[in-house]
Amino acid sequence: MTLYQHELKMNRVSFVIWLVGVLAMSAGCIFLFPLIDESMADMADAFASMGGFSAAFGMDKLPITTLEGFFGTEIGTIFALGSGMFAALLGISALSKEESSHTAEFLHTLTLGRCGIVTGKLLAILTYIALFDVIAFGVFTGSAALIGESLDMKSLVGYVCAQFIAQTELASVCLALSALSRKSSLGVGLGTALVLYVLDIIARITEQADFLRYFTPFSFSNATDVFVNKGSIETVPLCIGLAVTVCSIVAAYAVYRRRDIAA
């Protein structure tokens, strides 16, 4: 519990910066919607028929002239990338930062034990991811209400849940990488998030690469797909995502329990 509280405190500034940054951009886009709504009306058909480009951003499934369509293509992309990168950074720095900043000896010679350290840090990560999504949910609904619109509640709840699961998967994969590494490689964390995002884009553009969507959390948490399906999440990629999450967490514990800690 003490380490959990300590971790929350250590990551507080980073959390606030990412939260404000990502949600300000998301809310800003929602506020822009009434201004571009009318001007885009004529172009909606064009946006929906640009082949791979339309497919990549989901414009072929929901009209961009509706708030849900606009949310799926614009805000969903910003939020998924922003929150995904934040989750990846939390995971990648969690364990390795202790060695790279030479605080590992202090932490490891208290009474926490290796598993206790992983647990405390994992719980802090999950707390921040959950807080991020709950606040985002409030900002999305509040911003929509302010412009006199509303998002389908069931779809939005499904989307935020899908995002939580996707962010947890990203953080868990990065936590496992962090357990292996002695250096806090923020680039690896950001890179992991971006590569998995690009995999989703490729899977959407090319039919031959459709299988790639089973390897990335950005596929089952895609805003357009979740809104089209009224909040339900595609089962197979979701199950694969959950399995990857569990395996990554188990790997993080297994590796970190046995690894030599650098001075």
Add this chain to the structure above:
Amino acid sequence: MNAENRVISIDNLTKTYGKNRGIEAVTFDVTKGEIFGFLGPNGAGKSTTIRCLLKLIRPTGGRAEILGHDVVKEHREIMRHIGYIPSETQFYPSMKVSEVIRFAADVRGTDCREEAAMLCERLRVDTDKRIEELSLGNRKKVGIVCAMQHRPELFIFDEPTSGLDPLMQAEFFGLVQEYNAAGATCFLSSHVLSEVRKYCHRAAIIREGRLIACDTVEHLAHTGAKLVRVEGTDGLTLDGMSKVTRKDGGMEFVYSGDMNALLKALSAADVKDLSIEEPSLEDVFMQYYGGAEQ
């Protein structure tokens, strides 16, 4: 030695890093209530041994027990009874000193406020400063408070006085002696011989990863070797001579050979002055290490 009195028991402890040497078959015990010195130059394996005891690294061979608990399997239980100061103390830079000290106590689930206040006062620790504002010596003092505030049964110190000024070194050893008098055991690594000679009851010497001596400090200084200073001749050559220096027609050396051979050689030489003394711990230490250097 009575097994119940063993606070640290190290048996053939080995750690290798791939093909690189760490420590090899290190074996010794530390008894309850003693201050035990662990001597060796940089890179000899002192920190590697300590880091194995604290499970920061896993031994590749042998085993070690602390207070009857296996250091690998029962790490958490062991850490409840240990206070540790690393050679290079580092904490979270943005935290205040008071927060670090409280964090260490809270993790242990003990109320150490009274002891921590006493330690901070004696070591002159400014608890309102942030860690990033502290010098190496002041960070070390915070480390000492974190290691001592819960009054552990066993202290493990890795070069504890590096970075401390002489006054603080004296205060630190004053605290060690007080806790020791109250029943605590202390295991400290050092390459400062005067510390070990002054404060330790027993000591072990490690060289290139292997333990080469372990005895009381008194016995270590009485190895049978003698420090010989001769004026009038610099031409003696005998088996058992080491650390030979020749100057101004005289010579000085550590002698561990046959005493009759020495006397015979001296009587044949033109000796103007002669002294044969017990070597200091420094000389013994250099003798142990001299072999490797030569």
